[in-house]
Amino acid sequence: MSSPTFTFDVGVIGGCGHVGLPLALLLASKKRVLIYDINENAVAQVQAGVMPFFEEGAEKLLAAGLANDSLVCSTDPSALASCRIIVLIVGTPVDEHLNPSFEAIPRALERCLPFFNDEQVLVLRSTVYPGTSAKVQRWLRERGLNMSVTFCPERVAQGYSVREFAELPQIVSSFDERGAQAVRALFGSMNDDLVVMEPMEAELAKLLANAWRYIQFATVNQFYMIAEHHGLDFNRILQGSRHNYPRLAGIPGPGFAAGPCLFKDTMQLAAFSQNQFFLGHAAMLVNEGLPAFVVEQLAKKVPIADKTVGVLGMGFKAESDDGRSSLSYKLKKILNLRAARVLCTDPYVKDDSLVSLEEVLAEADALVIGTPHKAYKQLRIRPEVVVMDVWNILG
């Protein structure tokens, strides 16, 4: 059988996603890249040179990729047949019982299967339950495919991939030497700091990193709740404790620890430890409990049952237009049960239920800062309005 002809260096399955697209754009600055995604709207937008979401520095890369024809975007998986390396980076959520689900990856691979061949290398880049890469390799072999399987986790902070990709070491792993060479060459062409691991080590390394961050946020959030419960100003304590004291220099500030990754990856690690990951579960209780604590504290200051409460910021983190798994929405739900009226606003998140900042500032009797967007630093708030500012963005 003759060897296949590869017109693309890389094909990215899920290439219009929050981390798939920046990766595809970065690769397209050096290589010929095909984006394959089932989201027709996102594909049409990207093909037209429009970023579907905020990503620092991505617009320029997109324009350049389209202009020099190094980037092609499609909803048709057949073009994957002409990609030497296939990167898969679809979402890997936990299920309704907070257990990892193996379904997302085979579901994404199923449609592409007729266009794969043995000469290709598959790079799994979604965050996965340990052992998934081995399972994917078995799944492919059972379907008669001998392509090399590798796992190279994505570790960037969403919104800043372009900058961070070059700054962060890239973890690479493979089950065979052909795959190892391919991923060393692929990621090594963009970043010379490579860390080689075994696939299961790399899978676990990614989960540990996210669980570590989640636990750090939970620790400081619990400190916040302890201090505030006793009527003390936690941010004064934090600032004073950090002052010229190196051992606390890295302690984060309190705030809603949310988003599409930290919680679900901590739960994946909990499942991997047969639910003996007590710190992870405790972190979930603390972080997920913070919105209710904030509402409780607010209710002590204002009789919210007959008041309008405004929520400023619905994105899961500052300057983000991504409302996925944002705790501001949990806050909104709790407030809907407790307050007379809830008005929410955000300068970036697209959601028809949101109102303008002006309307919230004019109507609300109390305000909660949901997301610490820079725009909220200089607000003109009526003096009689009570403000709950976990993040201490107002100072």
Ligand SMILES: NC(=O)c1ccc[n+]([C@@H]2O[C@H](COP(=O)([O-])OP(=O)(O)OC[C@H]3O[C@@H](n4cnc5c(N)ncnc54)[C@H](O)[C@@H]3O)[C@@H](O)[C@H]2O)c1
């Ligand atoms: N968002 C982050 O900050 C971040 C950081 C590091 C790692 N990760 C991991 O990366 C993975 C993707 O996360 P995301 O936030 O980019 O998700 P996302 O939902 O933004 O992107 C996934 C993309 O895959 C596409 N897709 C879904 N099913 C498909 C299929 N069958 N065929 C082709 N395309 C398909 C979707 O249309 C979407 O564009 C997850 O495993 C996540 O844990 C995310």
